[in-house]
Amino acid sequence: MKEHTIKLTILKTLAEGGFHSGEELGEQFGVSRAAISKHIKGIQEWGVDIYRVQGKGYQLAQPMQLLDEKVLSAQFGALVELIPVIDSTNQYLLDKVDSLESGAVCVAEYQAKGRGRRGREWVSPFGANLYMSMFWRLDAGMAAAMGLSLVVGVAIVEALEKLGLEGVKLKWPNDLYYQDRKLAGILVEMSGQAGAAANLVIGTGMNLMMAEQTEGITQPWASLKEVAGTDSIDRNKLAISLITALHNALTDYELYGMRGFVERWNRLDNFLDRPIKLIMGPREITGICRGINEQGAVLLETENGVESFIGGEISLRDNAN
Structure with a gap:
């Protein structure tokens, strides 16, 4: 963290707006x-678009609102920790599960090694999105975590x-979609022993103001600014809303399980009543999506009737095939 202090302070200065000369910053x-020029290059390697005009200095290509630990702490106290530059918010909490209070949260501006489901990379440019993980101790054990995502x-x-913000949908089992493009991903990782409480780390990465030419993303994606119709998304307010919602939902889940969530999921299912393809390793099953059941399984209407599946990945079937 210490090695990034100057870069982070430069960014804070640039986020105030306007041009700032190298001499002034120096x-x-x-x-x-x-x-200063070397630090600027390091910031650009985090995915921040900064341009320089001769005689004027440096300026952010797009306005940036930084996360504010004071604002977050005023709401949640010591439960929330802001680490601007981190390898992975999930891994950070996983490494500390024995010392964490249930409900502890790590928020970051940039992840050097962000990851998604099945070990995929999650592209995590600085300040453009929301990267957040929550630790939760599930006393009922790992078997009770089915359906948590x-x-x-x-x-x-x-x-x-x-x-x-209307129009955001869900893709089973762990993605948020907007107009058939990925907006956010959820990664639930667990540790624990049979018969004991499960240590859960629930990570969320949400695209907020991603640059259109962001490299390293291989699937159609959307940003929350499209949903909001504006670039001025209050990232601190959003983080507070999501942390509060997760805490309430996990508390309900501990008490009642999936009861009540099935109907809520089906209302938001991006693929409900649409033709889909379920990919389970080398096997592909096509049919019409009929939502989920109380075990969290996806329901697929095939030539054999309505069948439930707990594993696999969904992709929208090409109607031309």
């Missing part, structure tokens, strides 16, 4: 203009709706 930090997805979409 005087502020007691370093040379060449050192569905509950988390419902909670997040409903939180967005309370903020007036």
Whole structure:
């Protein structure tokens, strides 16, 4: 963290708006203009678009609102920790499960090694999105965690709706979609022993203001700014809303399980009553999506009737095939 202090302070200065010369920034930090130039390059490697105009200095290509630990702490106290630059918010909590209070949250501005489901990379540019993980101790054990990613997805979409953001849907088992493009992903990781409480880490990565030419993403994606119709998304307010929603949903899940969540999921199912393809390793099953059941399984209407499946991945079937 210490090695990033100057970069983060430069970013805070640039986020205030306007041009800032290398000389001005150098005087502020007691370093040379060449050192400032080196720090700027490091910031650009985090995915931040900064341009330089001769005689004026450096400016952010797009406005940036930084997360504010004071704002988050005022709401949640020591439960929330902001680490601007991190390898992975999930891994950070997984490494500390023995010392964490249930409900502890790690939020970041940038992940160097963000990951999604099945070990895929999650592209995580600085300040453009929301990267957040919550630790939860599930006393009922790992077997009781089935369907948890569905509950988390419902909670997040409903939180967005309370903020007036409509049209976000769910893709079984762990994605948020907007207009058939991925908006956010959920990654639930568990540790624990049979017969003991399960240690859960629930990670969420949501695209907020991604640059259109972001490299490394291989599937259609959307940003929350499209849903909101504006670039001015209050990231602190959003983080507070999502943390609150997750805490409430996980508390309900501990008490009641999937009861009540099935109907809420089916209302938001992006593929409900649409032709889909379920990919389970080398096997592909096609049919019409009929939502989920109380075990969290996806329901697929095939030539054999309505069948339930607990594993696999969904992809929308090409109607031309």
